[in-house]
Amino acid sequence: MNALGFVLTNFWALLVLAFLGLVGMRIVWRLRKYGATRRELRHVLRRSPFYFVVLVFCFFAAAPFLIMFLHTFKTDGDLYRRPQPFVYRQEPTLEHLDALFNNTAYLDFIRNSVLVGVAVVIITLLLSLPAAYALARLTGRWGERAGILMFLVYLVPPTLLFIPMFRIVVLLGLKDSPLSLIVVYPSFTVPFSMWLLQGFFKAVPPELEEAALVDGYNRVEAFLRVVLPLSLPGIISTVVFTFTLTLHEFIYGLVFIADTSQRTLSVGVPTELILGDVYFWQPLLAAALIIAIPVGLAYNLFLDSLVQGFTMGAVKG
Amino acid sequence: MKLLRLGNFPLDNRRLIGALFLTPALLYIVLLVGFPFLLSIAFGFSDVTVGNTDLSFVGFRNFLAVWENDIFRQVFETTIRFTLISQVFILIFANILAVIFTQEFTGKWFARFIFILPWATPVSLAMIGWLWMLDTKYSPIDYLLLQLGFLGRGGLLSDNRNLFWLAAPDLAQISVIFVQVWRMTPLATVILMAGLSSIPTDILDQAEVDGSRFMRTLLQIKLPLILPIMVIALLFSMITMFGDMTVVYVLTRGGPVDYTRVLGLYSFQVGIEGGNLAQGAAISLFAFPLLLAMAIFMLRTASRAEVR
Numbered sequence: 001m002n003a004l005g006f007v008l009t010n011f012w013a014l015l016v017l018a019f020l021g022l023v024g025m026r027i028v029w030r031l032r033k034y035g036a037t038r039r040e041l042r043h044v045l046r047r048s049p050f051y052f053v054v055l056v057f058c059f060f061a062a063a064p065f066l067i068m069f070l071h072t073f074k075t076d077g078d079l080y081r082r083p084q085p086f087v088y089r090q091e092p093t094l095e096h097l098d099a100l101f102n103n104t105a106y107l108d109f110i111r112n113s114v115l116v117g118v119a120v121v122i123i124t125l126l127l128s129l130p131a132a133y134a135l136a137r138l139t140g141r142w143g144e145r146a147g148i149l150m151f152l153v154y155l156v157p158p159t160l161l162f163i164p165m166f167r168i169v170v171l172l173g174l175k176d177s178p179l180s181l182i183v184v185y186p187s188f189t190v191p192f193s194m195w196l197l198q199g200f201f202k203a204v205p206p207e208l209e210e211a212a213l214v215d216g217y218n219r220v221e222a223f224l225r226v227v228l229p230l231s232l233p234g235i236i237s238t239v240v241f242t243f244t245l246t247l248h249e250f251i252y253g254l255v256f257i258a259d260t261s262q263r264t265l266s267v268g269v270p271t272e273l274i275l276g277d278v279y280f281w282q283p284l285l286a287a288a289l290i291i292a293i294p295v296g297l298a299y300n301l302f303l304d305s306l307v308q309g310f311t312m313g314a315v316k317g
Numbered sequence: 318m319k320l321l322r323l324g325n326f327p328l329d330n331r332r333l334i335g336a337l338f339l340t341p342a343l344l345y346i347v348l349l350v351g352f353p354f355l356l357s358i359a360f361g362f363s364d365v366t367v368g369n370t371d372l373s374f375v376g377f378r379n380f381l382a383v384w385e386n387d388i389f390r391q392v393f394e395t396t397i398r399f400t401l402i403s404q405v406f407i408l409i410f411a412n413i414l415a416v417i418f419t420q421e422f423t424g425k426w427f428a429r430f431i432f433i434l435p436w437a438t439p440v441s442l443a444m445i446g447w448l449w450m451l452d453t454k455y456s457p458i459d460y461l462l463l464q465l466g467f468l469g470r471g472g473l474l475s476d477n478r479n480l481f482w483l484a485a486p487d488l489a490q491i492s493v494i495f496v497q498v499w500r501m502t503p504l505a506t507v508i509l510m511a512g513l514s515s516i517p518t519d520i521l522d523q524a525e526v527d528g529s530r531f532m533r534t535l536l537q538i539k540l541p542l543i544l545p546i547m548v549i550a551l552l553f554s555m556i557t558m559f560g561d562m563t564v565v566y567v568l569t570r571g572g573p574v575d576y577t578r579v580l581g582l583y584s585f586q587v588g589i590e591g592g593n594l595a596q597g598a599a600i601s602l603f604a605f606p607l608l609l610a611m612a613i614f615m616l617r618t619a620s621r622a623e624v625r
Contacts, residue, residue, distance in 0.1 A: 026423050050422070053417070054424075057410075057413075057417075057432060061503075064449075065434055065438075067450060068446050080455070083455050085460050127341050127342040127345055130338035130339070130341070130342075131338055131339045131343070134335040134336075134339040137335075138332070138334055139336070139339060143335060143339065148616060150342075150343075150346065155556050155608065155615075156354070156608070157556070157557070157560020157561070157581070157604075158560070159562055159581030159584065159601055159604070160357070160560065160602070161350065161357060162585070162588075162589075162601075163360060163588045163597045163601065164353040164356035165353050166589065166594075167356065168356070186345060186349065187345075187346065187349040190342055247439050248439045250440060250563040250566075251562060251563070255585070255589055265442070266442060267441065269442055269445065285446065285449060288443065288446055289446075291439060291442055292434060292438035292439075292443065296433055296437040297430065299437040300429055300430040300433055303429065307511045310507070310508065311514060311515045
């Protein structure tokens with residue numbers, strides 16, 4: 001807590017120091033490597049507007065998350081009485097984080113979201129892996145048509161379908177159960193992951209499958225033993241993005257489930273952590289930040305792979 | 318050899334395997350999207366409510382009632398306005414960012430992480446952050462403006478200590494548009510990055526050999542080549558935004574009065590909260606022709622991009 005307290009009370013000074021330190025180290029490193037010539041100094045100067053633009057964009061993107069972080073540890077007095085949102089005037093406290101995990105249904109939301117996400121990922125893979133392979137390699141024209149149809153389906157927004165879906169969920173007796181989401185979410189995750197996987201499968205050289213066929217494998221074996229292992233990185237990134245799609249979904253989760261303990265993160269946090277007009281700001285902001293950071297890291301880690309799948313699927317489709 | 322291959326003939330038939338592989342996914346989608354869609358149309362022509370579940374045909378009554386409703390007109394207009402205005406900014410920022418992030422620079426990994434956060438965070442959770450940023454009383458933005466002398470007694474923007482971001486009609490609309498741009502720009506950027514990275518390197522090498530500079534390569538080679546992708550990115554984010562209700566649900570619930578109410582939210586409020594399923598379905602069906610037109614336009618652009 002003391003270290004955290006130190007970081008929080010001196011947040012902006014430390015941020016600026018860290019930034020200047022890193023920039024300075026980088027410049028010193030460059031000068032050491034290429035020599036402290038005028039050309040090199042000019043290079044550094046010429047690049048600085050570029051970095052300035054990057055910095056401005058980063059600031060706008062990060063602003064709400066910075067505020068989330070700074071507010072998580074504030075006492076009520078520090079937050080509401082003569083507010084100075086950017087600095088700490090009272091000792092930082094962990095009581096709101098503690099309250100978030102122990103006095104609210106936050107852990108239930110996490111559990112429900114993970115449960116729904118994992119189940120949907122499994123269903124999605126079972127359906128879309130073979131289908132994407134068929135689109136990439138096996139079917140000719142009608143496969144292409146089916147692929148376009150799938151893409152169109154992905155574009156149908158949940159706001160168009162949630163009313164009949166709600167009726168169906170009620171008829172199936174799944175209202176207020178995460179099972180309803182597990183059944184319905186593949187309606188948008190399957191088209192999405194098919195589109196992506198198709199791109200990854202197309203990147204596998206066809207010669208490898210043909211070699212496998214000559215060696216006596218049949219098509220199914222060639223798919224299972226040659227194509228699947230080779231596109232494993234693509235499949236992993238498809239899993240990541242499919243999972244986060246389920247994490248993002250809001251409308252179906254809001255409409256199908258009214259029972260607090262059964263709600264998912266995206267619905268539960270903004271609806272259940274607010275009692276009437278009373279907002280519990282520190283826990284609310286913390287709840288959002290705790291999810292945002294890992295998902296952001298996952299996105300960044302798999303972004304190149306997503307871009308590659310997109311390109312193969314869309315451009316060379 | 319031929320005999321051997323004849324042995325596992327069914328498993329080698331391309332078309333058969335293809336159909337076998339594709340059918341389950343296709344079936345699931347048709348059942349889970351096609352059927353509700355038809356049901357939605359049936360609802361639109363019926364008088365179904367949450368309490369009354371039998372579908373009796375009432376013709377175009379719902380659609381006419383919706384169309385003649387002033388609130389609906391306003392909602393429809395607001396949705397289109399929000400979508401169009403935000404696209405302009407998204408396209409500008411996405412182009413700049415796509416060029417930035419297809420280059421190598423120090424700290425790129427971290428910068429990319431920061432800039433992806435608005436898109437990676439579940440929308441409803443990111444909106445909580447904005448709800449606080451735009452709070453009527455505690456908004457950190459207001460605090461900054463107050464310190465800089467734009468707010469408070471004799472301030473340039475207002476004599477008040479707060480701007481009431483989500484409570485004043487104009488500012489609420491601006492806020493919603495700003496937040497939409499904030500969260501959708503990364504998606505458009507990623508699509509544009511895919512376009513930029515798919516430009517064959519030999520074209521760029523040739524340009525470099527011919528002495529083309531950075532700006533010229535960008536404006537005369539890269540931009541024309543990714544124009545189709547840009548149209549796709551644009552339509553993609555338009556369709557996403559047109560069907561979105563999460564942002565306004567968390568931020569304003571459509572208020573003040575009706576100023577930020579969009580189509581998806583209105584159909585939710587009438588259909589689910591108000592219990593009138595039939596009219597809710599009719600409202601959301603009004604979005605369909607526009608969405609279909611955008612999707613078809615997008616596909617045509619995409620197929621033109623493939624020919625290149």
